[in-house]
Amino acid sequence: MGNSVKNLAILGATGSIGRQTLQVIRSLPGRFRIMGLTAGQNLDLLAKQIAEFQPKFIYYQSVNKHHKLTDTGCEFLSLEEIASQPEVDTVVIATSGKAGLLATLAAVRAGKNVAIANKEPLVMAGEIITREAKVSGARILPIDSEHSAVWQCLNGEPQPPARIILTASGGPFRGYSTQELNNVTASQALKHPSWQMGKKVTIDSATLMNKGLEIIEAHWLFNVPIDKISVIIHPQSIIHSMVEFADGSFKAQLSYPDMRLPIQYALTYPERVPNPELPKLEWSKIKTFTFEPPDFTTFPCLKLAIKAAKTGGTGPTVLCAADEVAVELFMKDAIKFTELACLVKQVLQEHKPIPNPTLEDIMQADNWAREYTLKLAGKKI
Amino acid sequence: MGNSVKNLAILGATGSIGRQTLQVIRSLPGRFRIMGLTAGQNLDLLAKQIAEFQPKFIYYQSVNKHHKLTDTGCEFLSLEEIASQPEVDTVVIATSGKAGLLATLAAVRAGKNVAIANKEPLVMAGEIITREAKVSGARILPIDSEHSAVWQCLNGEPQPPARIILTASGGPFRGYSTQELNNVTASQALKHPSWQMGKKVTIDSATLMNKGLEIIEAHWLFNVPIDKISVIIHPQSIIHSMVEFADGSFKAQLSYPDMRLPIQYALTYPERVPNPELPKLEWSKIKTFTFEPPDFTTFPCLKLAIKAAKTGGTGPTVLCAADEVAVELFMKDAIKFTELACLVKQVLQEHKPIPNPTLEDIMQADNWAREYTLKLAGKKI
Numbered sequence: 078m079g080n081s082v083k084n085l086a087i088l089g090a091t092g093s094i095g096r097q098t099l100q101v102i103r104s105l106p107g108r109f110r111i112m113g114l115t116a117g118q119n120l121d122l123l124a125k126q127i128a129e130f131q132p133k134f135i136y137y138q139s140v141n142k143h144h145k146l147t148d149t150g151c152e153f154l155s156l157e158e159i160a161s162q163p164e165v166d167t168v169v170i171a172t173s174g175k176a177g178l179l180a181t182l183a184a185v186r187a188g189k190n191v192a193i194a195n196k197e198p199l200v201m202a203g204e205i206i207t208r209e210a211k212v213s214g215a216r217i218l219p220i221d222s223e224h225s226a227v228w229q230c231l232n233g234e235p236q237p238p239a240r241i242i243l244t245a246s247g248g249p250f251r252g253y254s255t256q257e258l259n260n261v262t263a264s265q266a267l268k269h270p271s272w273q274m275g276k277k278v279t280i281d282s283a284t285l286m287n288k289g290l291e292i293i294e295a296h297w298l299f300n301v302p303i304d305k306i307s308v309i310i311h312p313q314s315i316i317h318s319m320v321e322f323a324d325g326s327f328k329a330q331l332s333y334p335d336m337r338l339p340i341q342y343a344l345t346y347p348e349r350v351p352n353p354e355l356p357k358l359e360w361s362k363i364k365t366f367t368f369e370p371p372d373f374t375t376f377p378c379l380k381l382a383i384k385a386a387k388t389g390g391t392g393p394t395v396l397c398a399a400d401e402v403a404v405e406l407f408m409k410d411a412i413k414f415t416e417l418a419c420l421v422k423q424v425l426q427e428h429k430p431i432p433n434p435t436l437e438d439i440m441q442a443d444n445w446a447r448e449y450t451l452k453l454a455g456k457k458i
Numbered sequence: 459m460g461n462s463v464k465n466l467a468i469l470g471a472t473g474s475i476g477r478q479t480l481q482v483i484r485s486l487p488g489r490f491r492i493m494g495l496t497a498g499q500n501l502d503l504l505a506k507q508i509a510e511f512q513p514k515f516i517y518y519q520s521v522n523k524h525h526k527l528t529d530t531g532c533e534f535l536s537l538e539e540i541a542s543q544p545e546v547d548t549v550v551i552a553t554s555g556k557a558g559l560l561a562t563l564a565a566v567r568a569g570k571n572v573a574i575a576n577k578e579p580l581v582m583a584g585e586i587i588t589r590e591a592k593v594s595g596a597r598i599l600p601i602d603s604e605h606s607a608v609w610q611c612l613n614g615e616p617q618p619p620a621r622i623i624l625t626a627s628g629g630p631f632r633g634y635s636t637q638e639l640n641n642v643t644a645s646q647a648l649k650h651p652s653w654q655m656g657k658k659v660t661i662d663s664a665t666l667m668n669k670g671l672e673i674i675e676a677h678w679l680f681n682v683p684i685d686k687i688s689v690i691i692h693p694q695s696i697i698h699s700m701v702e703f704a705d706g707s708f709k710a711q712l713s714y715p716d717m718r719l720p721i722q723y724a725l726t727y728p729e730r731v732p733n734p735e736l737p738k739l740e741w742s743k744i745k746t747f748t749f750e751p752p753d754f755t756t757f758p759c760l761k762l763a764i765k766a767a768k769t770g771g772t773g774p775t776v777l778c779a780a781d782e783v784a785v786e787l788f789m790k791d792a793i794k795f796t797e798l799a800c801l802v803k804q805v806l807q808e809h810k811p812i813p814n815p816t817l818e819d820i821m822q823a824d825n826w827a828r829e830y831t832l833k834l835a836g837k838k839i
Contacts, residue, residue, distance in 0.1 A: 124678015176500050229709060242741065309741055319712070324730040325738045326719055328610060331700070331708040338707055347616050349705040357706045360623065360690055366747040 083344065086113030086134065086159050088180050089106070089171035091122040093275040094194040094220065097124065098169050101341045104354045109293035109344065113159040117176070120146065129149060134159045156180035161187035167344065169220070170195045173277045174401045175443060178202060182436070188213040192202035192343040194220035194336075196250060196278075196287075197401070201394040203297030203437050217298060218343040222272075223291050224298055225339030226317035231299070232347075240321040241301055243291050244311040245270045245371065246334075247301045248283040250414075251312060255375050257286055257414050263408045270332045277448035281378075285371060287451045291381020292401075293393050296386060301438060303386045308379065310369045333358060362433045376419040391431035391442035398446035403454075424450050464725065465542050467494030467515065467800040469561050474656040475575040475601065475717060480549050480640045482506065482722045485735045490725065494540040498557070501527065516538045516587035519792050537561035540774075544569035548725065550601070551576045555782045558823060559583060560723060563817070570596040573724040575601035575717075577675045578782070579753040582775040583820050584678030588743045599681060601726040604672050605679055606720030607698035609751075612680070613728075618746070621702040622682055626752065627652045627715075632693060633793075636756050642795045644788055645677035652695035652715045661757075661785045665798055666752060670763020671781075671818035677767060690752045690762065705829075714739060722814040736839050738787035758799040762806060779827035780805035784835075792837045805831050 085102070089095045095116075102109045111130035116123040116137045121151045127135060127149050136159055137152040147153070160168045160183040168184040168233045170177045170193040177195040184191045186209055193199065199206060199217075210217055219225050231238060248450035249268050250258060263438060266283040274282070292306045302375045314334040321327050332338050341352060373380050378400070385392040399421040412420065424446050431438045449455070466483070476497075482744045492511035497504040498519045508516060508530050516532040518539055518637060528534070538804065541549045541564040549565040551558045558576040562585070565572045567590055574580065584806045591598055600606050604624045607756075612619060629744050631639060646737040647664040648657060655663070662668035673687045695715040702708050713719050714737045722733060754761050759781070766773040780802040785795045805827050812819045 192460060229707060233728075236730055236731070239732075251718070257664065302733045307741075316710075321739075322730045323732050324719065324726075325713060325736045326610060326723065327712040327734070327739060329697075329710045330713060331710060332706060338705065341705060342707065347614075349617055349707065351704050352706070355706045358702075358708060360688075360749060361751060363749050365749070368484075368741060368744050368746070370742060405549075 082108060082110050084112045085165055085167045085169060085344070086162065086165045086167075087111065087155055087169045087171055088113075088115045088121070088160065088177060089117070089173065089195070090114040091119040092171055092173060093117040093273065094171035095169070095341065097336050098123075098171060098340050098344075099130070101337050101344065101352070104352045105341070105345070105350060108350075112162065112165050113219060115156055115159060117352075125244070126427055130153065132209050133164070134162060134293065135311065136327065138143075140273065146193070146338040153448045157183035157271065160184035160189065163358075166190060168194055170198065173275050175201065175397065181206060182209065185209045185215040185217070188215045190216045190218055191342060192218045192220050192340075194340070195337065196221060196290050197397050198405055200290050200293045200295050200397050201443065203293065204433065205392070205436060205439075213352050215353070215434050218346060219298055219340050220336070220340045220343050221291065222294060222336065225317040225342055227295060227299060227320055228344065229330045230318075230328035231322040234322065236323055238301055238321050241299065241303065241306045242319040242321070243288060243295065243318050244305065244314070244318050245288045245306050245308055246282070246314045247310040247312050247371075248285065249284055251310065253375065255277070255415060257444070258336050258375065259413060261414045263410065268408070273336070277401070277404055279408060280447050284378040284414070285376040286378035286400050286421075289379045289386070290397070292383060295387045303383065308371050311366060311373055313366055315366065331358060336391070378421065381421055383427060388434040391434045391438055392425065394423060394434070394439050394442045395425055395428045395446040398443045399450045402450040406454055406456055412454055420450055420453055423453055461809035463489065463494045465490050465491050465545055465547045466725070467496075467543065467546045467548075468492065468550045468552055469494075469496045469537055469541065470498070470554065470576070472497040472500035472509055473552055473554060473686055474654065474834040475552035475721065476550070478717050479552060479725075479731070480511070481735070482718050482733070485587060485733045486722070486726070486731060489731075493543065494535075496503045496537055496540060505761055514545070515543060528702065538564035538826045541565035541570070544833065547571060548573055550725075551579065554656050555581065556778065562587060565591065566590045566598070567594055567740075569596045571597045571599055573601050573721075575721070577602060577671050578778050579669050581674045582778050582824065583817065584674065584774070585814065586680070586817060586820075588678050596792050599727060600675075601717070601720050601724050602672065603715070603717065603720045604699040605676060606723055607678060608680060610711045610723065611701040611709035612699065615703065617704055618678060620703045620704050622676050622680065622685065622687045623688050623700040623702070624669060624676065625695070625697050625699050626666065626669045626689055627695045628691040628693050628752075629666065631664055634756065635808065636796060639756065639796050641796060644791065647795065651693070654717070657789065658782070658785055661694055661788060662781065663793070665759040666757040667763060667781050669752070669761045669776070670767075673764060674767045684764065689752050691752055692733050692747060694747055696744070696747065712739060731765060739794040743796050755826055757803065762799065762802055766806060769811050771813040772819055773806065773809070773811040773814045775815070775820050775823045776806055776811070776827040777802060779824045780831045783821075783831040784829050785839055792819075793835055799833055801834055804834055
């Protein structure tokens with residue numbers, strides 16, 4: 078198992094998950110070959126990664142004269158082309174927001190192992206992605222820590238889960254009142270108490286929208302009805318999620334909050350590989366785990382997501398699109414923290430969801446929601 | 459899977475585990491047929507169980523004129539004969555102390571599914587039992603809640619565990635000083651804070667000897683070195699044990715402390731079956747899990763067990779035998795609680811363990827240890 082080298086493409090290699098994926102690959106020499114690397118804007122880092130890992134295929138969004146990436150000998154292809162190259166075994170979707178959608182679909186259609194950290198593609202187009210994966214035989218391997226936990230707990234169980242409980246740290250504003258939330262800044266929201274993550278997902282964690290998106294992601298990944306997926310706040314972030322089985326027995330997965338573990342598990346699955354660089358739980362230092370219900374009133378995004386999930390169709394697409402725009406506006410100080418949920422709510426209210434949407438329906442709903450969110454906010458990005 | 463009826467023999471049907479096994483069987487009608495029931499002294503209850511479940515084979519230790527068990531039409535056989543009857547698929551070893559050893563061996567040699575709650579057979583003769591199980595193809599299915607938890611966590615994992623952490627409630631005397639322990643009575647020791655169990659195992663839980671025996675049991679069941687098995691006190695008794703894997707990821711199994719769940723899992727494995735009578739974890743009521751290291755100084759039995767386990771050979775047999783006698787003496791108020799560990803320690807010190815013991819070596823060591831314990835205590839049972 079461990080002896081055959083896996084050929085990887087990493088989409089979003091310069092972001093938080095991309096960088097941590099490359100750390101894992103450095104820690105486990107001889108197991109992986111990097112076939113493709115892609116980046117958005119951070120060409121400085123991409124150039125270094127290309128020099129180190131010598132990929133065959135690259136893609137980058139921005140153009141910068143200072144970087145002669147055209148001289149690297151790498152072939153410049155689109156994200157979708159890289160994701161479906163015959164020489165690639167596993168595609169790591171480490172992009173952020175909507176950016177990974179078409180590449181995820183391309184990888185799924187090409188029957189790849191698709192290690193997915195970027196939750197928006199599944200939220201926006203979960204029905205299409207899971208249907209296409211069944212046709213092509215593609216395997217979707219979750220990297221998100223909660224979904225990795227559920228996946229690990231389901232190992233070897235012959236029956237589907239009776240219930241999934243996603244744990245949440247509660248984010249940096251756990252216990253705040255709505256009034257207190259009115260005045261929080263983007264830089265406060267970006268200080269997550271337990272996880273090192275990208276900006277979009279960190280803001281989503283502060284609003285609890287992230288947990289709502291995870292409910293939808295879990296629904297598609299594990300084929301569990303939305304009302305059988307619940308959320309519990311566990312501020313220590315050591316239990317990464319739990320599964321209840323038909324007999325009432327629960328299993329949980331535990332580790333220190335470090336994305337490299339779920340990344341590594343998706344890459345080495347079903348094998349588990351010692352990695353001295355991963356922090357090990359020290360039980361002598363662990364005294365208490367606490368649990369509390371989420372505060373749906375102060376953090377309305379979680380309820381919005383559950384509602385959109387139950388509505389289905391293009392509802393979750395619109396939720397995602399409005400949230401992505403609203404997060405960007407908040408990070409630019411164009412709206413307040415509490416206005417973020419209001420904006421998403423208004424956009425959802427105005428949308429008539431299309432059931433069983435085609436990819437075109439999804440793209441149109443996405444475009445409409447982005448434009449409408451900006452219009453409502455009276456801003457431009 | 460669920461459609462074929464399993465034929466069970468329950469050895470120790472009138473004890474705590476036996477009664478709970480029959481509760482599970484009542485809750486899941488149509489799945490099991492009771493082929494054999496055995497009891498020690500409680501013929502009142504055995505007579506009722508025979509009337510209800512109509513077994514083919516029975517055994518009982520004591521004779522009582524008031525019970526015409528000879529008129530039931532059941533065949534009276536020895537424990538070993540019942541355990542190896544061709545019509546029996548699964549043998550539930552619900553006996554206490556040494557009593558189940560020979561029957562466990564008989565069931566293992568006959569290639570049965572052996573659902574084992576009684577830990578002493580594995581502690582005394584783990585090497586022989588596991589070796590014979592490999593030869594016959596018998597499957598040993600743990601019922602002890604900790605070992606069921608480990609077994610559940612290992613489901614579907616292709617590699618052996620890197621480490622096992624057994625949880626312990628800490629028993630009724632958690633936090634007591636040695637001085638306070640001097641004056642505790644058997645009736646205090648029999649009030650376990652979280653589990654309903656038989657008397658022997660409840661006293662063993664109060665001394666932490668039970669956890670020591672579980673370490674040895676886990677060593678044989680899961681083929682994990684003794685120094686890779688540790689103990690953590692978790693007074694809420696909801697996490698029933700944890701497994702660490704090669705990559706540092708942990709899995710835990712959780713439920714309210716109720717033996718019917720691990721009993722049921724051993725009987726329905728690999729299937730999980732809804733049972734409305736089992737209590738379901740209510741996360742809205744769970745606020746805190748706490749963890750603390752065991753107090754090896756105040757509860758010396760745990761260290762004695764670990765030492766005997768590392769010594770190996772007939773060491774664990776002598777540990778078991780001395781403990782069984784000492785527990786009986788304590789329950790009869792013949793020795794103090796704190797004298798129990800002293801007695802076991804002295805007996806172990808006097809014993810020269812025989813490596814790779816035969817069954818005869820084990821029986822001899824067991825006899826010697828029982829006699830020597832009584833001699834040291836200056837008592838008779």
